[in-house]
Amino acid sequence: MVSVFNEYFSVMQSVPVVLEWSLDLISDEGMFMLSQIGPESFDYRCLSLDSFSYTVGGNYDRRRCNCSQGYEGNPYLTNGCQGLITIVAISAGFGLLFSLLGVAKITNRLKQRRAKKMREKFFKRNHGLLLQQLIISNKDIAERLKIFSLEELEQATNKFDQNRILGGGGHGTVYKGILSDQRVVAIKKSNIVVQKEIDQFINEVVILSQTNHRNVVKLFGCCLETEVPLLVYEFISNGTLSFHLHGQSENPLFWKDRLRIALETAKAIAYLHSAASVSVFHRDIKSTNVLLTDVLTAKVSDFGASRSISIDETGILTAVQGTHGYLDPEYYYTSRLTEKSDVYSFGVILAELLTRITPVFSSQSSEATSLASHFVSLKRDNRLWDILDPQIVEEGGGEDAEVVAGLAEACLSLKGEERPTMRQVETALEDVQRSKVHLRSHITRVSQNVPKDQSYNTSKGSEGTRLYSLEKEFIQSSEIPR
Numbered sequence: 344m345v346s347v348f349n350e351y352f353s354v355m356q357s358v359p360v361v362l363e364w365s366l367d368l369i370s371d372e373g374m375f376m377l378s379q380i381g382p383e384s385f386d387y388r389c390l391s392l393d394s395f396s397y398t399v400g401g402n403y404d405r406r407r408c409n410c411s412q413g414y415e416g417n418p419y420l421t422n423g424c425q426g427l428i429t430i431v432a433i434s435a436g437f438g439l440l441f442s443l444l445g446v447a448k449i450t451n452r453l454k455q456r457r458a459k460k461m462r463e464k465f466f467k468r469n470h471g472l473l474l475q476q477l478i479i480s481n482k483d484i485a486e487r488l489k490i491f492s493l494e495e496l497e498q499a500t501n502k503f504d505q506n507r508i509l510g511g512g513g514h515g516t517v518y519k520g521i522l523s524d525q526r527v528v529a530i531k532k533s534n535i536v537v538q539k540e541i542d543q544f545i546n547e548v549v550i551l552s553q554t555n556h557r558n559v560v561k562l563f564g565c566c567l568e569t570e571v572p573l574l575v576y577e578f579i580s581n582g583t584l585s586f587h588l589h590g591q592s593e594n595p596l597f598w599k600d601r602l603r604i605a606l607e608t609a610k611a612i613a614y615l616h617s618a619a620s621v622s623v624f625h626r627d628i629k630s631t632n633v634l635l636t637d638v639l640t641a642k643v644s645d646f647g648a649s650r651s652i653s654i655d656e657t658g659i660l661t662a663v664q665g666t667h668g669y670l671d672p673e674y675y676y677t678s679r680l681t682e683k684s685d686v687y688s689f690g691v692i693l694a695e696l697l698t699r700i701t702p703v704f705s706s707q708s709s710e711a712t713s714l715a716s717h718f719v720s721l722k723r724d725n726r727l728w729d730i731l732d733p734q735i736v737e738e739g740g741g742e743d744a745e746v747v748a749g750l751a752e753a754c755l756s757l758k759g760e761e762r763p764t765m766r767q768v769e770t771a772l773e774d775v776q777r778s779k780v781h782l783r784s785h786i787t788r789v790s791q792n793v794p795k796d797q798s799y800n801t802s803k804g805s806e807g808t809r810l811y812s813l814e815k816e817f818i819q820s821s822e823i824p825r
Contacts, residue, residue, distance in 0.1 A: 389408035389424075390419055390420055391408075391410065391416070391417070393414040393418075394423070394424050395408065395418075411424065413426060462568035463568075465567060465568055465570055466567045469572050470567075474552075474565075487552075488564050488565075489563060489564035491565065491566045491575060492568060493569060495522070495523065496573055496575070499521055499522050499523075500520045503532065507519045509529060515531045515532050515571075516531070516532050518531075518532065520575070528563060528575050528577065530575050531573065531576065533571035548562070548565050550623055550646040551646060554615065554623070556610075557640075559611050560577060560579065560634060560642045560643065560644040562575070563575045577642075579634035579635065579636055579642050579644075581634075581637055581639065582635060583633060583634055583635070584631075584633040584634075585695075589695075589699065589701050595699075595734060598735045598738045598743075602740075603639075604635070604639065604696070605696055605747070606773060607641035608643060611641070611642075612685055612765045613768070616685070616764070616765050617764075624681070625685050625688075626665060627665055628669065628685050628688035628689055629669045629691070629702070630695055633692070660680075661678060663675055665688070666702075667702075667703060668703040668714065668715070669688040669691045669702055670688070671684040673758065673759050683759035686754050686759075687754060687762065689768065690750075690752075690762075691714060693748075696747075697718075697731060697751065698731060702714045715755050718748075722748055722749075722752050727748050731744060743775050743778065750763075750771050
């Protein structure tokens with residue numbers, strides 16, 4: 344009997360329980376609400392409109408509320424009873440919303456993963472691994488150059504907002520950006536996605552990663568996670584030399600400032616030609632590529648067209664590239680690029696500083712005239728004063744201007760071998776600034792062979808040789824067609 348009893352209770356694991364309850368009309372009066380259902384009749388009802396009250400067990404004093412047919416919910420709450428269609432619709436709406444959110448989240452993750460793979464692809468294609476190796480191998484470059492992520496530069500430019508555009512150079516659009524450390528920078532982004540543009544941007548990284556001169560714009564870093572690399576420069580706030588000479592500037596440059604700007608620009612080009620670890624021919628020297636700081640310090644910029652060569656080379660054959668009005672005629676006809684091509688372009692800048700006339704202007708016959716040829720023609724006819732900016736004479740700079748005009752004439756010689764080197768130009772301008780020479784002695788000076796300044800030369804130890812080989816590899820990788 345006991346075993347049968349135990350077996351019975353082992354089978355019955357649970358017992359169903361039904362809870363019956365109701366509100367007492369008298370004792371629960373405070374919880375049960377009296378509402379008017381007619382002009383003179385009252386009934387006990389729930390707060391919800393779609394509900395009704397009924398007696399429990401036939402006892403009128405014990406009542407309970409329930410939702411009307413087709414409604415569900417809590418009849419003791421205002422609007423507690425809701426239609427079944429509404430409930431289903433709300434439930435379906437929430438279900439659809441959660442489904443859409445889930446799909447959007449998955450889609451977003453797929454997009455992020457795809458974008459990450461594309462950034463990695465571009466980074467490798469833009470020689471990011473080789474640049475990383477170059478940075479690691481040299482502490483000086485590591486201190487100056489950083490590889491930025493695309494996210495950092497998007498935050499810095501408010502996703503490349505059109506209102507952040509500073510201007511358009513020959514090789515891209517420049518945006519103003521603010522880095523996370525509050526540094527204000529200029530970020531260059533290519534307008535056209537072609538291999539030539541990519542090579543030019545990489546070329547600029549190569550050139551500027553090896554230069555360190557107060558009159559060459561500083562490259563803070565680059566981003567290689569985009570189809571065309573983005574370059575991050577120091578922000579130069581006072582515009583271009585071209586704007587101050589030919590624009591609508593309310594404060595024209597004084598002659599002493601023009602002379603100093605000429606000297607600083609010459610120093611930068613001379614450094615590129617003979618003092619950097621690898622010689623650099625800029626190939627696009629012009630007044631729009633000379634930037635000015637708040638205190639009018641000159642900064643040479645835009646190295647997209649520049650070419651690096653070994654120090655023992657004197658020139659290279661290359662496709663002609665440059666800007667009309669500044670282009671060396673000898674380079675144009677022979678395709679042979681030498682350091683004297685930059686000298687010719689600098690001669691045009693000197694002519695601009697002396698005359699405040701654009702490199703190509705309309706003559707009286709409405710034909711386009713080259714400033715270089717017009718300037719040289721007047722200078723040789725002793726008619727410099729016909730073209731000289733009157734402001735220079737008013738400031739008492741006429742004598743110095745004649746010396747600089749003679750230097751400009753020498754730079755604009757049609758034959759490259761007759762032009763001075765940029766180191767000679769630098770020395771001559773220093774003498775003019777100190778007012779220690781006159782026209783005749785100056786012309787004699789620029790015709791002599793002045794030895795190159797060795798003060799910038801780097802050590803030639805084993806580490807330097809290794810660095811040079813890395814730099815050369817990086818340069819070659821940017822020039823090999825892909």
